[in-house]
Amino acid sequence: MRLTLVTAKRVLTQLRSDPRTIAMIMVLPCLIVGLIAWMFHGTDTLDRFGPVLIGFFPLFVMFLITSITTQRERSSGTLERLMTTPLRKGDLMGGYVLAFGSLSVIQALVVTGFALAVGMDMAGSVPLMILVAMLSAVLGCALGLAASAVARTEFQAVQMLPLVIVPQIFTAGIFLPREAMPTALQWIANVLPLTYSVDAMQKVTAGQGLGEIATDLVVVVLWIIGSIALGILTLRRRTD
């Protein structure tokens, strides 16, 4: 546990010295939300898409940042070195989740606050919306960890973004209601986690409470746990 904490602290110290990454985490999602508010001024577009974007962009950004950071750990040789120290693989993954998870909380607060400030109308509960945004950011982080543990090379790690995230954008019901999709795609959608965080976000927007989104949240949490476990299991101490 102690090694998890010192690793989280180390990752946060690294990020603190990297203002561009912090900007990407905090500013990029706001920029997208702001752009929509501006472009579709006077319509209800922001009200309809804002919440979904608040569910999706943190996931996207955290996936990207996590894959990049862990990939840097690999290419700098520090991963090889860490594997010779008493640090366990779970400590390493735990450290990353803790560091990026705490950023996710701040990110969810910032993005939701910004969306409300630029005029997003919300019928539902703001705290619930923040909770869902936070969970999907942590999900992005967990998926990023799993993807870069599975990847054997830097090239493979880069390919994980279109492989893991992009299909989910189409099946999650962001552009097209899931009911309108072909049955096969609906099956796929029913398995993938983004579907559930988008669904939760849509329900919160419509004014539904914790009871209605509980199943969605459980699925997202299970995906988080499963991804981290997969990351721990596939990260290899011995490499070619």
Next chain:
Amino acid sequence: MIVHNPKPCLRYDSRVTAAPTSAVRARGLSVVRGGKDILHGVDLDIPAGHVTGLLGPSGSGKTTLMRAMVGVQDNVTGELTVLGEPAGAAALRRRVGYDTQAASVYADLTVRANVEYFASLAGLRGSDAKDAVDAALTSVDLTFHAAQRIASLSGGERSRASLAATFVGNPELIILDEPTVGLDPVLRRALWELFRRLADDGRTLVVSSHVMDEASRCDRLILMRDGRVMASTTPDDLLADTGTTDAESAFLALIDREGSAS
């Protein structure tokens, strides 16, 4: 310029460790990388409490052998025992320190933050950690650069920061992959003096190099070529054996001898 590590060091008496003389023992050690045979049945013994030089031309398998010793090399077959345990055993991770060939430290952290992190991983905390970090920085003469980020260091400073991260946990067996490459003669001498003091304190050091003139600084030599151990000897015996006066000629003489034997 490099001062003695002032930290009170534990003495590792070779008489009380499990294997009386060998810190590392390999028998029939083979490694396959990328489908190619890289090490072909290596036998070797590395005595505890000494500085052993691992010498050989580029591509001879020095890094591969070291990676096998610290348990990060895949596809290893044969026997490889480190400090009485199978190489890579979890219990060894506290006792073995490894410095990779290219400096492996976090470029976006300061020298001190890097060494502190590796001190924490080695289980040090509080004032023990602080003392160990100070001692490690002093031993590689980086005290004045402690607050500088790795990214802004010179190449030689960076590799010394990486060395400090290896030393800070006070490991029994220290495995260093070409630690003196790119350093000036003064620094190189200072580092070899540090290695000597660590060995006098009871540590075992394995130091790879392809600079043959560093051979004379070692207690023992393992000469590698094409994934095989060509000779396992001492600097004096090597010169006597080959009738040469420097390690480089001795190495070439050994190669010629092998060539005419086959």
